[in-house]
Amino acid sequence: MTNKSENTTPEVKDSTIQNGQDQQLSITDTQVEGPSEVDIAEFINIAQQLEKELCSVVIGQERVIRELLLALFAGGHLLLEGVPGLGKTLLVRTVADALALKFARIQFTPDLMPADIVGTTIVSEDGNSTGSRRVFSFQPGPIFANIVLADEVNRATPKTQSALLEGMQERTVSVGDTTRPLPKPFFVLATQNPLEMEGTYPLPEAQLDRFLLKILVRFPLAKDLLQIIDTTVGTQTYRTKQVASGEQLSKLIETARAVPVATHIKEYAVHLLLATHPDQEDAPEKVRNFVRYGASPRGLQAIILTAKVRALLEGRYNVSQEDLREVAFPALRHRIIPNFDGLTEGITPEEVIEEIIKETEDTN
Numbered sequence: 172m173t174n175k176s177e178n179t180t181p182e183v184k185d186s187t188i189q190n191g192q193d194q195q196l197s198i199t200d201t202q203v204e205g206p207s208e209v210d211i212a213e214f215i216n217i218a219q220q221l222e223k224e225l226c227s228v229v230i231g232q233e234r235v236i237r238e239l240l241l242a243l244f245a246g247g248h249l250l251l252e253g254v255p256g257l258g259k260t261l262l263v264r265t266v267a268d269a270l271a272l273k274f275a276r277i278q279f280t281p282d283l284m285p286a287d288i289v290g291t292t293i294v295s296e297d298g299n300s301t302g303s304r305r306v307f308s309f310q311p312g313p314i315f316a317n318i319v320l321a322d323e324v325n326r327a328t329p330k331t332q333s334a335l336l337e338g339m340q341e342r343t344v345s346v347g348d349t350t351r352p353l354p355k356p357f358f359v360l361a362t363q364n365p366l367e368m369e370g371t372y373p374l375p376e377a378q379l380d381r382f383l384l385k386i387l388v389r390f391p392l393a394k395d396l397l398q399i400i401d402t403t404v405g406t407q408t409y410r411t412k413q414v415a416s417g418e419q420l421s422k423l424i425e426t427a428r429a430v431p432v433a434t435h436i437k438e439y440a441v442h443l444l445l446a447t448h449p450d451q452e453d454a455p456e457k458v459r460n461f462v463r464y465g466a467s468p469r470g471l472q473a474i475i476l477t478a479k480v481r482a483l484l485e486g487r488y489n490v491s492q493e494d495l496r497e498v499a500f501p502a503l504r505h506r507i508i509p510n511f512d513g514l515t516e517g518i519t520p521e522e523v524i525e526e527i528i529k530e531t532e533d534t535n
Contacts, residue, residue: 205488206429214426214483218244220414221269228265228411229258230402231395236262238386238501239360240484245476246424247383248339248359250324250505257388259362260322266360267318268411270420273354275316279327285334288312289344309346314338317354317417321361325371332378335359339381356421376464376508383473384498385505430479432490437475439531440495444471446527447507457526461513466506473502496528 206214218240225236235251239262242249251259260276267274277288290312296303313319314335324332338344342353361382363374379385391399415423445451447465449458458465478494485494504520 205431206426210422210426210429211483211488214244214423215486217415217419217423218484221266224269224411224414225262225265229262230399231391232258232262232388235386235388237484238384239266241477241480241498241501242384243358243420244423244427244480244483245383245473246356246428247473247476248381249361250379250382250385251360251362251388252365252385253362253388254366254390255364257390259388260320263318263320263360265411269414270317270417271413271415272317272356272417272420274318274320275313276320276322277313278322279324279331281326281328283327283331285331286312288314288331288334289338289346290315292347309349309351311351314344315351315353317356317358319357319359321359323364324361325363325373327372329372329375332372332374335361336378336381356417356424379505380467380469382505384477384501386501387504427480427483428476430482430488430490432475432479436478436490436492436495439492440471440474440478442531443474443495443499443503443527444468446531447503447523455523455526455530457518457523461509461516461518462507462523463510463513464508466503470503470506474498477502499528500524 222236222240225239226233229236239249243266251262253259264274264276266272277283290310292307293310294305295308296305319338321335324335338353338357339359342355342357343350344353345351359382363371444466446454447458447462447470448454449460449462449465451465474495475490477498478490481494481498482488482490500521503524507520507523509518509520509523
């Protein structure tokens with residue numbers, strides 16, 4: 172392991188420029204000022220309240236809730252995968268209630284059309300004192316919300332799935348010759364069922380790459396099932412209280428982005444990403460044998476952004492290598508494409524990521 176301190180604040184190079192190369196290094200290595208102590212204290216306070224609120228409603232999914240918060244405070248979209256009945260829809264709705272955000276749920280089915288998501292232009296009567304006339308007006312679809320739950324997204328056709336692409340990437344929707352901005356903040360939280368694969372349309376790699384994280388929702392433990400009974404089948408119902416507003420959430424996202432990252436931490440993140448590509452010389456043997464394509468640069472962005480959030484949630488101001496290793500699984504598992512041998516042997520992305528982390532630890 173390296174002897175460098177993982178929590179070292181990045182150094183700012185001297186502003187004196189001797190040549191073109193020094194100028195480039197000076198610009199790229201200079202770090203902007205990090206968040207203030209007041210901003211960090213506000214972030215930690217709201218994040219802890221939100222996490223506590225979610226854990227009191229969705230029982231036995233503490234890891235899922237923590238990873239959801241990583242994506243939320245990083246400002247990215249989320250893909251949840253798990254069998255029915257584990258509280259995925261409840262979790263998303265609770266997040267919207269706790270932040271007082273406009274919520275919309277879209278049930279994806281094979282007959283769902285793109286216009287059912289983005290909206291359509293309709294003809295309406297415009298009446299006045301001189302008479303009435305027909306005019307075209309835009310009827311916005313459910314995508315015009317702060318949090319959009321795309322339930323069972325892999326059950327819709329690729330044409331309908333692609334209706335989410337522009338909104339997820341550009342935060343805008345184009346209908347006809349007009350481009351309309353989506354509300355801020357805007358998040359797409361999609362779910363898919365790994366059991367019901369017949370008659371489904373798996374998301375293509377380009378669309379998967381637009382999700383910041385992919386979270387696997389596991390089945391609860393026995394003690395959690397007992398608590399679920401006590402909290403869901405009685406006469407009392409738990410009501411979610413508001414923790415923050417959409418404006419506060421936008422500010423918290425800016426605070427997380429301002430967290431500094433040391434140069435050696437960035438280099439470690441790049442090494443993790445490059446190790447997912449089988450054509451790299453230092454790629455692990457499992458990657459060379461069982462991986463067809465590795466993660467894109469969006470995977471690197473996801474690792475860095477969510478590692479910043481995790482550092483704040485852990486009460487630290489700077490990102491450590493431990494943060495990168497923890498967020499590598501949800502950030503990379505949907506970006507690693509196995510080859511034929513990998514599919515035949517049943518090699519999972521988690522096994523590949525574990526091997527990459529193990530080898531990168533040995534070389535540092």
